Amino acid sequence: MSKTVQLIIDNKSYELPVVEGSENEKAIDISKLRAQTGYITLDTGYKNTGATKSGITFLDGEKGILSYRGYPIEQLAEKADFLEVCYLLIYGDLPSTKEFNAFKENITNHTLIHEDMRIFLDAYPTKAHPMGILSAAVCTLSTFYPESQKQNRSDEAVDLTIQRLLAKLPTLAAWAYKNSIGHPVNYPKNKYSYCENFLNMMFAMPAFDYEPDPVVVNALNKLLILHADHEQNCSASTVRIVGSSQANLYASISSGVSALWGPLHGGANQAVIEMLEKIMVDGGGLMKWINKAKDKDDSFRLMGFGHRVYKNFDPRAKIIKKAADDVLNKLGIVDPVLDIAKELEEVALNDDYFKSRGLYPNVDFYSGIIYRALGIPTEMFTVMFAMGRLPGWIAQWKEMMADNQPIGRPRQIYTGSKERDYSDIHKR
Ligand code: SDX
Numbered sequence: 426m427s428k429t430v431q432l433i434i435d436n437k438s439y440e441l442p443v444v445e446g447s448e449n450e451k452a453i454d455i456s457k458l459r460a461q462t463g464y465i466t467l468d469t470g471y472k473n474t475g476a477t478k479s480g481i482t483f484l485d486g487e488k489g490i491l492s493y494r495g496y497p498i499e500q501l502a503e504k505a506d507f508l509e510v511c512y513l514l515i516y517g518d519l520p521s522t523k524e525f526n527a528f529k530e531n532i533t534n535h536t537l538i539h540e541d542m543r544i545f546l547d548a549y550p551t552k553a554h555p556m557g558i559l560s561a562a563v564c565t566l567s568t569f570y571p572e573s574q575k576q577n578r579s580d581e582a583v584d585l586t587i588q589r590l591l592a593k594l595p596t597l598a599a600w601a602y603k604n605s606i607g608h609p610v611n612y613p614k615n616k617y618s619y620c621e622n623f624l625n626m627m628f629a630m631p632a633f634d635y636e637p638d639p640v641v642v643n644a645l646n647k648l649l650i651l652h653a654d655h656e657q658n659c660s661a662s663t664v665r666i667v668g669s670s671q672a673n674l675y676a677s678i679s680s681g682v683s684a685l686w687g688p689l690h691g692g693a694n695q696a697v698i699e700m701l702e703k704i705m706v707d708g709g710g711l712m713k714w715i716n717k718a719k720d721k722d723d724s725f726r727l728m729g730f731g732h733r734v735y736k737n738f739d740p741r742a743k744i745i746k747k748a749a750d751d752v753l754n755k756l757g758i759v760d761p762v763l764d765i766a767k768e769l770e771e772v773a774l775n776d777d778y779f780k781s782r783g784l785y786p787n788v789d790f791y792s793g794i795i796y797r798a799l800g801i802p803t804e805m806f807t808v809m810f811a812m813g814r815l816p817g818w819i820a821q822w823k824e825m826m827a828d829n830q831p832i833g834r835p836r837q838i839y840t841g842s843k844e845r846d847y848s849d850i851h852k853r
Contacts, residue, residue, distance in 0.1 A: 427442055427443065428443040429443060441455060465838070467838055480494070480517070481817070482494075487736060489740050491740045493513060496513065496519075507619060508525070508529055508591075510653050511528075511819075512524070515587060515819050531592075534615075535593065536593065538596050542562065542565065543600075543610070545562070546610075549605075554804055559594075560679050563675055563678050563679040566593065567673050583674070587819055591819075594815055595623040598808045598812055602802070603627075608630070620642045623645070641799050644751075648792060649809075649812060651744060651745060652813025654821070655814075655817065660682075661681065661818055663681050663683070664678060665822065665833065666833035668822045669831070670833075671832075678818055678822075685811055694789040695804065698793040698806070700727075700729075711769055715772055715773060715776060729787055729790030729791075730779065730784050731782070731784040735783075738785045746790075749794045760794060770790070796809055
């Protein structure tokens with residue numbers, strides 16, 4: 426007997442079904458509320474509203490728990506290969522050796538971009554932000570593979586598009602970077618792993634040989650895993666709602682890239698470094714900036730702090746903070762910005778304003794420090810986030826399509842003018 430809750434409106438009682446998840450989360454199913462009562466619910470920013478059931482990622486914001494298909498993020502970040510995690514998120518289970526080798530082989534064979542895309546990429550102004558290029562380039566891929574725009578695609582056709590996206594995003598990202606600094610692009614090489622290939626395309630130059638450093642490759646693999654999915658965040662919800670109109674997967678992913686760009690979402694990793702550098706140059710001490718962040722009349726926020734769901738430590742931030750120390754030590758890098766980040770964290774976590782609001786460092790607070798140590802430029806940080814999040818966006822889209830979910834179309838409460846007549850302009 427499924428549980429219900431009672432809702433009393435104008436002295437009339439309504440029974441609403443309760444939905445309970447595998448981790449005992451509970452929701453009131455309001456899918457028939459308007460038909461039964463004439464009422465809708467209002468929840469700006471969807472802070473209390475579930476958009477879907479999902480079996481992909483579980484997170485507990487109070488306990489700081491995050492798992493992909495039941496596997497704790499700590500284990501995956503420590504032991505898995507990023508492409509293994511892509512397979513897990515998209516297809517639901519960790520691959521066998523045979524499945525994994527076939528998956529890797531397919532992706533390796535699709536890393537090249539059609540040469541006509543070079544003309545498209547070369548047309549961008551130097552200094553073009555790579556996220557603007559990436560979002561447009563991903564959507565443009567759909568024009569090179571028009572069969573991906575058809576409805577009712579076969580599983581094989583969808584798998585091919587998934588492989589193309591996973592394979593080509595690093596190439597597009599590296600080419601967008603090379604374009605922004607006026608350097609010649611590097612082509613993917615099949616001898617390299619996923620992360621090695623990206624690093625080679627980013628940093629190889631005609632004048633010298635480049636060999637990816639294993640420390641850098643391992644750190645990148647870990648960062649991509651930590652960013653791979655995060656249930657119904659802003660960009661995943663964007664991918665779902667665009668996909669729900671039956672737009673093709675390239676267009677849906679392109680919309681996710683755009684949503685991620687915002688400084689309140691994936692753009693925060695770039696904003697954190699810019700904030701820390703500003704604090705370092707300002708020399709005015711940390712309390713000046715902590716107080717600005719607390720001042721309601723000041724638009725300054727502590728970037729990389731706070732989270733819609735985590736009201737305790739973001740488990741990814743813990744792992745990245747340790748990885749930052751490890752990578753900088755192994756590479757012999759001393760970055761004063763890391764010291765400022767640690768001091769800022771220490772001061773904020775002892776301040777009641779942040780503690781009372783459950784504001785802790787999130788995934789973006791330390792990630793930029795590692796990207797800097799890996800030689801990745803600040804404007805590429807959110808591109809790195811997009812590369813990591815791609816399998817999560819694909820998995821969310823695939824789950825929504827498999828569920829045959831209806832087109833997403835929220836309601837509203839109208840608060841504008843009541844009916845009035847048009848008047849000729851000379852009478853106004
Ligand atoms: C990501 O959703 C996801 O899962 C996202 C993500 C993912 O993996 O996909 O985890 C990735 O986007 C991480 C978040 C990156 N963004 C930032 O670091 C930007 C800084 N953080 C804030 O803008 C904010 O914390 C948000 C946007 C992350 C969350 O905002 P909410 O949930 O809407 O919370 P809120 O704005 O209502 O804040 C609650 C209170 C407010 O104060 P009061 O009105 O209660 O007095 O906390 C304050 C806010 O002013 N507050 C901050 C703050 N964040 C919230 N005050 C100072 N500095 C901050 N960073």
